[in-house]
């Protein structure tokens with residue numbers, strides 16, 4: 001069975017990629033994922049704020065010293081004295097590259113252009129095989145229009161893709177009004193791939209302390225239907241790669257998302273809940289299903305149920321809405 005796929009121009013042995021998660025923080029857990037069978041690893045994100053914070057702190061120390069004394073440099077702490085997230089990230093990326101044979105995709109989180117974008121070059125130089133640009137942003141300001149937000153995304157994509165030669169994927173929000181239009185413009189701005197979707201973490205209220213609480217709820221299996229719909233719609237619309245992220249737990253999820261048009265499916269919560277072995281289980285399940293249904297390769301299956309190819313294209317849009325509501329039978 002040929003499970004190979006092409007994602008961002010990278011030839012991968014199968015469509016299971018480890019999504020950005022804390023599992024990439026340790027070389028040991030990253031190796032376990034590789035041994036279990038993932039074909040590529042996305043690192044946890046380095047945030048724009050972390051890069052800008054380091055730069056600001058560096059400037060603060062430099063100004064402080066030079067204004068006061070001629071021999072100021074002796075007062076300036078060594079670089080190791082600054083917060084060093086960006087440097088540590090690069091060092092860790094280099095370690096992962098050394099330890100793993102699979103491609104390593106670095107992840108940058110940023111939603112506006114600025115000096116930090118240059119950092120993408122450092123990730124490329126440290127050996128990243130590709131970059132994932134994570135655009136996690138909450139559109140809460142009532143004075144900011146959707147056009148302004150979209151322009152920001154497009155500007156960051158253009159700035160990053162001009163800075164590096166390695167491929168760049170953009171992990172997008174499902175809360176974009178005209179998603180197909182924005183996806184097309186992201187591709188035109190230089191994106192080599194889109195990751196659908198960034199999963200937004202919703203705050204809660206602690207009724208005792210009356211504080212907003214942040215506890216991370218992992219996804220549920222049904223959440224894969226959101227990327228399923230949008231990948232099916234976007235596959236005929238864009239030429240760039242498509243990755244599915246959110247609620248991928250089983251071999252059937254992988255098969256369905258591949259048929260919808262995903263080049264790869266990304267696993268995060270499934271591994272966090274069950275451990276790396278879930279990857280080999282899913283791969284076995286995909287193999288068995290393909291054998292039973294006489295598919296020879298993942299490439300043959302990819303996109304076979306996208307909106308342009310499936311028997312009922314309207315089902316991915318409004319078509320089944322009324323039917324779905326009316327078909328629900330209350331149990332009481």
Ligand SMILES: Cc1cc2nc3c(=O)[nH]c(=O)nc-3n(C[C@H](O)[C@H](O)[C@H](O)COP(=O)(O)O)c2cc1C
Nearest residue numbers: 019020021044045134199219245246247267268269
């Ligand atoms: C603990 C945790 C940490 C995560 N860290 C990142 C991150 O640093 N960057 C990122 O783009 N996504 C991050 N994600 C999101 C995942 O990559 C993924 O998109 C999301 O969890 C949906 O996939 P899932 O349903 O398989 O969990 C994180 C998710 C979890 C649960």
